[in-house]
């Protein structure tokens with residue numbers, strides 16, 4: 008890592024990619040504000056990372072009043088935050104017509120609305136200071152047209168697009184915005200999404216630690232977007248030159264187990 012951050016706010020730090028990002032930032036001397044719903048897990052992480060100052064900020068980002076508390080923390084000029092990691096997110100697989108609409112709405116609230124509101128809350132003081140970073144954890148799913156993942160994929164398309172546009176707006180003023188696009192990553196995500204990944208080959212998987220390393224390297228290098236992992240990079244590059252019909256077939260293949 009070449010960029011030093013003073014204090015980072017990481018959402019979804021209680022497990023998976025967010026937890027690994029928090030650990031790596033702490034190892035580099037960055038103070039932290041860690042956000043998620045599971046307070047016990049956040050407290051355990053704070054105890055583990057005792058070499059830096061860690062604030063535990065429990066919040067359910069599907070609840071607007073909780074998100075507002077996190078927004079207020081980002082705007083607090085007495086304890087400035089120079090890196091926001093918008094990582095919290097979840098999905099729920101299955102045919103759209105069978106989706107529970109309340110859950111689907113929560114997916115949009117956490118993956119889109121909270122990301123948007125927190126990015127805005129962070130970017131205003133960062134732009135005024137002329138320095139900062141916003142790392143938005145998106146997904147390769149946002150670039151695919153995938154059945155049985157319609158809502159999740161659409162939320163990630165939003166995150167990637169928002170990030171790349173904001174990067175262009177803010178970078179000359181000293182604020183870097185980076186979209187991170189992982190593929191299959193070994194975390195609690197797949198279980199929570201209720202998706203069967205038993206037929207996904209080992210080669211396709213990355214560890215949360217490797218995704219975290221690539222994410223932090225990308226924002227340190229000022230990149231607007233990074234697809235993590237060699238296999239994903241190849242697939243991502245191919246999908247960008249592929250005709251729409253090919254892209255649709257790839258999405259159908261990736262989600263075929265849901266069609267059984």
Ligand SMILES: NC(=O)c1ccc[n+]([C@@H]2O[C@H](COP(=O)([O-])OP(=O)(O)OC[C@H]3O[C@@H](n4cnc5c(N)ncnc54)[C@H](OP(=O)(O)O)[C@@H]3O)[C@@H](O)[C@H]2O)c1
Pocket residue numbers: 018019020021022023024025042043044045046048066067068069094095096097098117144145146147188189190191192193194195196197199215
């Ligand atoms: N794993 C993959 O294959 C994969 C691939 C591409 C992109 N991603 C993205 O990577 C990001 C991190 O996911 P992960 O793979 O690390 O999964 P994970 O292990 O399930 O972690 C998800 C994190 O988000 C938090 N979270 C979920 N709902 C929340 C809510 N309502 N309010 C606050 N926090 C909430 C969880 O904390 P609590 O439960 O404690 O609230 C947890 O810390 C997500 O944005 C996901 O879409 C994952």
